[in-house]
Amino acid sequence: MKLVNALTICVLGTGSLFASSLIQKASENGMMPIPADKAELMKLINDKNDPITKEKVELGKKLYFDPRLSKSGIISCNTCHNVGLGGADGIPAAIGHGWTANPHHLNSPTVYNSVFFKAQFWDGRSPHLADQAKGPIEAGPEMAAPASLVEQRINSIPEYVNEFQNAYGKNVKIDFTKITETIATFEKILVTPSPFDDYLNGNENALTKEEKAGLNTFIDKGCASCHNGIALGGTMQPFELAAKYKFASVGDFKGNAQGMVKTPTLRNITETAPYFHNGQIWSLSEAVQEMGSVQLGIAISDEEAASIVTFLKTVKGRKPDISYPQLPESTKDTSKPAFD
């Protein structure tokens, strides 16, 4: 009798194991929460060789919002990865310098939780954020600013020079690499814990019955076989496994050399329509049904799709507080905007 009581207490004490078989099922299927414990989260996102500090994050935020990193002086990272719009831009294909659309008709992915991705870009060609950030600044259809122009602009602004010295020490060389590494440090804090994480971290009441049923449908249909890990995505996966994507003809994107595509995160997915690499699907339930036919070879009913969408609403996360930064003034030496 005593033993039974002790067992009951033990079981209830660990976040109620009975009710939590779904938590266990999610975790057995590779779905992982953002750690609730700050130190544990830091272990995942921090880089010992370039540790996250308050100074670097503040400076990185300024650079992220600073349109002078573009040739025209009007396009910043935030133009296409708007932190108030789920970290994306809400249009099918990104539009950059000179009103040029992405040449492959690619949609801007969210920057939120990108620190958890195993690969960056739709074809996974970049391994990490600091490397990634160089691409869009120099790319003609995006910010169109050569490294030397970016270095010139930043070094011509004494307030920026000061802030780099405060962040990295007096002898810091403010080159393109340092600038993009600093932006990456800001991006690392763009982590958004959600009710789904609260649930996986043991709060049984964080999700309603309907939301739990949706999670269960998501797993049973096989979605978690690719949308897993902390990012619920972020790895390279084969695409069009079972059928051709119905909007495949829009743009010429075919994945990497092996035809693999970076699985998008499903975190904050309700905020980042339109969907798919070419931004052709505006409705989340339609995207879910398309995934069923393209990747799993199954028909997902309207009811099942609605249930999965009910779950997907629970991965909308709490955003970090990002106040719009005041940017340091240009000087007479700062290269002027150019529109050619």
Ligand code: HEC
């Ligand atoms: C003109 C719009 C535009 C601008 C400006 C822009 N990006 Fe992007 N970004 C995109 C598009 C489009 C992609 C996907 C491109 C691809 O896969 O080839 C992307 C991809 C990314 C990714 C990879 C995310 C993933 O899921 O793979 C990150 C991170 C990112 N951008 C950060 C930045 C940063 C930092 C800046 C500023 C230095 C920036 N972007 C400027 C449009 C833009």
Ligand code: HEC
């Ligand atoms: C075999 C791996 C795989 C499976 C299984 C899978 N997905 Fe995907 N998912 C992907 C890839 C890869 C993409 C990106 C496809 C593209 O745009 O080219 C994607 C895209 C998506 C998108 C659009 C995201 C965006 O930001 O544009 C949603 C929503 C989605 N999947 C949900 C689901 C759901 C729900 C299921 C289960 C019914 C599922 N996926 C099953 C790999 C998978």
